[in-house]
Amino acid sequence: MDFILNLNKYLSKSFVNKLLDSMEEKKTSSLILNTKKIDEVSFLNLFPHLRKHPFLKYVYYYNKDEYDLGKNYLLIAGVYYIMDASSLITSSLLDVNDGDLILDMCAAPGGKTISLLLYNLDKKFEVISNDISHSRALELSKNIERIGASNVIVTNNDFSLIKNKYKNAFNKIILDAPCSGSAMFRKNELAKKDWTIEKVLSLKEKQILLLNDAIYMLQDGGIIVYSTCSFSYEEDEEVLLEVLKVNPNIHLINIPFKEGFYKDKNVKEPIHLFPSLYEGEGQFIALLKKDGNDKKYDLSIKKEEKNKDLKRFNLNFNRQITLKDKIYLTNNPLDLSKLNLIRPGLEVYEVKKNYLTPSFSLAHYLNNKASIELNEKEKDLYLHGDEITKVLNLKNDFYLVSYKGINLGFIKYVNGKLKNYYPKGLRH
Numbered sequence: 064m065d066f067i068l069n070l071n072k073y074l075s076k077s078f079v080n081k082l083l084d085s086m087e088e089k090k091t092s093s094l095i096l097n098t099k100k101i102d103e104v105s106f107l108n109l110f111p112h113l114r115k116h117p118f119l120k121y122v123y124y125y126n127k128d129e130y131d132l133g134k135n136y137l138l139i140a141g142v143y144y145i146m147d148a149s150s151l152i153t154s155s156l157l158d159v160n161d162g163d164l165i166l167d168m169c170a171a172p173g174g175k176t177i178s179l180l181l182y183n184l185d186k187k188f189e190v191i192s193n194d195i196s197h198s199r200a201l202e203l204s205k206n207i208e209r210i211g212a213s214n215v216i217v218t219n220n221d222f223s224l225i226k227n228k229y230k231n232a233f234n235k236i237i238l239d240a241p242c243s244g245s246a247m248f249r250k251n252e253l254a255k256k257d258w259t260i261e262k263v264l265s266l267k268e269k270q271i272l273l274l275n276d277a278i279y280m281l282q283d284g285g286i287i288v289y290s291t292c293s294f295s296y297e298e299d300e301e302v303l304l305e306v307l308k309v310n311p312n313i314h315l316i317n318i319p320f321k322e323g324f325y326k327d328k329n330v331k332e333p334i335h336l337f338p339s340l341y342e343g344e345g346q347f348i349a350l351l352k353k354d355g356n357d358k359k360y361d362l363s364i365k366k367e368e369k370n371k372d373l374k375r376f377n378l379n380f381n382r383q384i385t386l387k388d389k390i391y392l393t394n395n396p397l398d399l400s401k402l403n404l405i406r407p408g409l410e411v412y413e414v415k416k417n418y419l420t421p422s423f424s425l426a427h428y429l430n431n432k433a434s435i436e437l438n439e440k441e442k443d444l445y446l447h448g449d450e451i452t453k454v455l456n457l458k459n460d461f462y463l464v465s466y467k468g469i470n471l472g473f474i475k476y477v478n479g480k481l482k483n484y485y486p487k488g489l490r491h
């Protein structure tokens with residue numbers, strides 16, 4: 064069976080033709096704004112031709128030829144995250160509450176976690192953001208760091224091996240499953256040539272296993288958002304039908320219809336996004352809810368002792384974790400002993416010869432109230448990695464520097480010189 068025949072399984076011929084035409088068109092770029100760092104009006108002053116998304120808050124479309132936002136220093140500073148407008152719908156469908164404990168099972172490079180954070184900056188919740196690939200988990204960690212989040216722990220686990228430890232632990236789970244990626248073919252023509260029904264069917268088996276694991280780790284009353292970037296019915300509706308068959312305590316929640324959404328005739332609760340109907344790549348999204356009242360996972364933990372003086376930046380967290388030569392802070396109450404931790408919370412200090420150097424992550428997290436504001440020339444010198452001469456009435460110590468109110472990173476003030484601590488790999 065080829066790719067087009069497979070689409071005909073649930074879509075009419077004329078619909079598939081329109082879909083295939085739309086996959087050849089140039090895609091529009093989109094981003095989500097980090098309103099912890101900049102307000103929408105100020106951002107629009109910088110980039111006036113951004114176009115607001117019809118219903119997603121903080122989301123804008125832009126033309127890549129006009130604004131090269133992938134190369135702007137504001138991206139590194141975590142002011143926005145570039146992400147496809149269909150993918151951006153997934154996390155927006157989770158109704159996040161204070162106290163939630165959320166697992167993003169297949170999270171790299173981080174789009175779903177990051178958009179979840181940015182939609183819910185006013186809420187207090189904790190996230191475990193995980194990926195089975197070590198290299199991708201490192202990338203995930205970097206992307207999350209830029210956003211300035213303190214409520215995310217990044218892990219590199221296969222949860223099927225440790226799920227017993229986390230039975231009923233999470234009240235929300237994002238499962239953006241590994242898939243054949245057919246809904247991204249416009250981006251990657253090679254993948255289209257690689258498409259086979261055998262691959263789709265083997266991914267379907269994997270998706271079913273992952274979804275069953277997610278159900279096992281979900282609290283009663285909890286919600287899973289399941290998504291793929293596949294157009295194949297097998298990886299979308301059929302995965303749900305198989306899982307519902309063996310889990311009578313799970314039901315689908317209806318995603319209210321909006322213009323641009325597509326709903327299957329038989330499985331009516333989820334949505335498909337097709338580039339022929341909606342301005343974005345393809346995506347399939349379903350919400351599942353667990354009934355029952357099984358005992359919840361015990362979230363109580365001992366408040367751990369802090370052994371380093373973190374008073375200077377007013378950092379008040381329940382747990383302090385040292386991993387290799389770095390110090391992290393978190394409020395996550397989970398037992399972390401079974402997790403391969405990549406980033407156990409907000410990275411605050413690196414310990415070098417018993418000496419504490421504030422981390423780049425901390426610069427992203429802190430507000431700019433105590434920052435030294437640089438002028439444009441100094442900003443360019445800083446991003447280039449140069450030392451800046453600036454005599455200030457300060458004692459020799461580490462300080463934040465910002466440009467137009469956005470933190471760029473740390474410097475060490477030493478007798479009228481701003482020693483540069485912008486990460487070497489980012490200097491340009």
Ligand SMILES: C[S@@+](CC[C@H](N)C(=O)[O-])C[C@H]1O[C@@H](n2cnc3c(N)ncnc32)[C@H](O)[C@@H]1O
Binds near residue numbers: 169175176220
């Ligand atoms: C579709 S991508 C995730 C995209 C991501 N959610 C985002 O929005 O940026 C699927 C991810 O699943 C990961 N993966 C595959 N099998 C996995 C497993 N068993 N457990 C955890 N992650 C897995 C892959 O490494 C890949 O990064």
